[in-house]
Amino acid sequence: MVDVEPFIEDAVAEIEAEIGDADAVIALSGGVDSSVAAALAYRAIGDRLTPVYVDTGLMRKGETEQIRETFSYMDSLRIVEAQDRFLDSLAGITDPEGKRHAIGEQFIREFEQEARSANAEYLVQGTIYPDRIESEGNIKSHHNVGGLPEAVDFEGIVEPVRDLYKDEVRTVARELELGAVTEERMPFPGPGLAIRVLGEATREKVAVAREACHVVEEETEAHDPWQAFAAVVGKATGVKGDNRVHGWVVSVRSVESRDGMTARAQELPWETLQRIQSRITGENDNVARVVYDVTHKPPATIEYE
Amino acid sequence: MTRIAVIDNHGQFTHLERRTLRDLGVDVDIVDNTTPPADIDADGLVLSGGPDMDRIGNCPAYLDLDVPVFGVCLGMQILAAELDGEVGAGDYGGYADVDVEILDSEDPLIGSLAPETRVWASHADEVKRVPEGFARTATSDVCDVEAMSDPDRDRYGVQWHPEVAHTERGEEVFENFIDVCE
Numbered sequence: 001m002v003d004v005e006p007f008i009e010d011a012v013a014e015i016e017a018e019i020g021d022a023d024a025v026i027a028l029s030g031g032v033d034s035s036v037a038a039a040l041a042y043r044a045i046g047d048r049l050t051p052v053y054v055d056t057g058l059m060r061k062g063e064t065e066q067i068r069e070t071f072s073y074m075d076s077l078r079i080v081e082a083q084d085r086f087l088d089s090l091a092g093i094t095d096p097e098g099k100r101h102a103i104g105e106q107f108i109r110e111f112e113q114e115a116r117s118a119n120a121e122y123l124v125q126g127t128i129y130p131d132r133i134e135s136e137g138n139i140k141s142h143h144n145v146g147g148l149p150e151a152v153d154f155e156g157i158v159e160p161v162r163d164l165y166k167d168e169v170r171t172v173a174r175e176l177e178l179g180a181v182t183e184e185r186m187p188f189p190g191p192g193l194a195i196r197v198l199g200e201a202t203r204e205k206v207a208v209a210r211e212a213c214h215v216v217e218e219e220t221e222a223h224d225p226w227q228a229f230a231a232v233v234g235k236a237t238g239v240k241g242d243n244r245v246h247g248w249v250v251s252v253r254s255v256e257s258r259d260g261m262t263a264r265a266q267e268l269p270w271e272t273l274q275r276i277q278s279r280i281t282g283e284n285d286n287v288a289r290v291v292y293d294v295t296h297k298p299p300a301t302i303e304y305e
Numbered sequence: 306m307t308r309i310a311v312i313d314n315h316g317q318f319t320h321l322e323r324r325t326l327r328d329l330g331v332d333v334d335i336v337d338n339t340t341p342p343a344d345i346d347a348d349g350l351v352l353s354g355g356p357d358m359d360r361i362g363n364c365p366a367y368l369d370l371d372v373p374v375f376g377v378c379l380g381m382q383i384l385a386a387e388l389d390g391e392v393g394a395g396d397y398g399g400y401a402d403v404d405v406e407i408l409d410s411e412d413p414l415i416g417s418l419a420p421e422t423r424v425w426a427s428h429a430d431e432v433k434r435v436p437e438g439f440a441r442t443a444t445s446d447v448c449d450v451e452a453m454s455d456p457d458r459d460r461y462g463v464q465w466h467p468e469v470a471h472t473e474r475g476e477e478v479f480e481n482f483i484d485v486c487e
Contacts, residue, residue, distance in 0.1 A: 262401075
């Protein structure tokens with residue numbers, strides 16, 4: 001386990017030594033890895049760091065407001081409103097890797113512009129140890145590794161948490177006092193809600209996934225899952241107020257894990273599952289049914305795409 | 306300090322093998338499986354799991370090195386296939402939790418887990434026949450050979466993943482292997 005205080009001291013010193021008097025940028029995702037990397041880099045070089053947060057329109061409910069609040073102490077914070085550009089770029093794409101690719105491309109376009117206007121010579125990234133190994137293993141492509149450095153000609157890339165595991169990053173976040181929201185926030189995939197809707201990521205499906213994820217996060221809180229969310233997995237028949245509906249099927253997933261590498265489907269009480277079902281079908285006219293995913297990892301993955 | 310090399314056969318959990326060993330206080334590196342055998346400097350080797358017998362690099366040659374070897378999942382299947390055992394498709398995929406019965410409580414690697422242990426697994430293939438000199442040391446309802454050992458040559462294997470958080474007492478297996486290496 002990482003020894004937090006000396007780690008922070010060393011990391012800040014290393015960032016200072018690497019970046020010197022130059023300027024740097026970092027992409028904030030709202031997740032704990034990039035938040036910790038940004039906080040460390042900000043300690044080292046202050047406002048010569050420009051943290052950039054791109055609102056892709058694929059974020060969790062309330063995420064952008066939360067970022068604005070958590071990082072308000074950084075005067076250099078930039079928030080890019082790119083919701084429509086991302087959703088337009090996803091039109092007609094059904095293949096999961098195709099969706100990831102489209103989001104990655106659009107992200108690079110948005111970020112490149114900010115990096116240039118900030119005159120940044122260095123890129124800071126929140127890459128953690130498993131990212132480096134997993135992107136070799138070809139299970140899924142991570143959009144936080146690779147891509148960016150080819151598009152923008154940086155002097156150097158600084159990865160202050162590259163040797164840490166997720167749970168270790170969280171202990172560092174606690175020490176940096178990043179706020180309970182960032183420290184304890186559940187993992188959220190880089191491509192966001194786009195991979196919590198199977199097939200094409202339309203505005204309608206993304207909106208259902210966002211509301212349903214919010215309900216699941218609220219209702220499972222007392223059971224302290226490692227990750228809990230909902231995904232839009234297809235269409236099915238329902239009947240609401242004597243009217244037949246052909247609506248979305250929402251799958252609810254709640255798992256226990258240490259590091260996301262293996263996971264156990266949580267044994268949630270029937271009442272909790274029923275409350276989730278009732279709220280999701282009640283608050284969303286276009287949802288016909290809610291199912292609970294009981295599969296562990298392996299054989300399933302935690303996310304659906 | 307005891308030095309262990311984790312040979313990477315492109316498994317998802319390779320880095321967790323490194324982490325477990327690191328947390329137990331030994332010197333550990335992840336080593337590419339294309340590294341020439343002569344360049345390997347370690348007191349013991351862990352052969353990681355992986356997706357495919359065709360991507361095991363120089364693993365067969367590492368078996369001739371005079372250090373203890375511990376194969377995990379595909380790593381154990383490499384031991385069986387390269388020595389004179391046999392590997393084939395299982396009737397029933399072993400995924401997530403499996404109850405394993407320990408057959409030899411004296412075994413240096415897993416004997417301390419006897420009489421049984423709850424593990425996390427992920428495999429379609431399995432060892433059908435253990436090589437000459439090996440004994441089957443554990444079994445389960447879904448897989449006949451859950452572990453095998455040849456303590457005379459210090460060659461060991463388990464079909465499950467002792468490095469993942471959901472395996473109970475997985476760390477203990479690595480502690481036992483470190484004892485063998487020391």
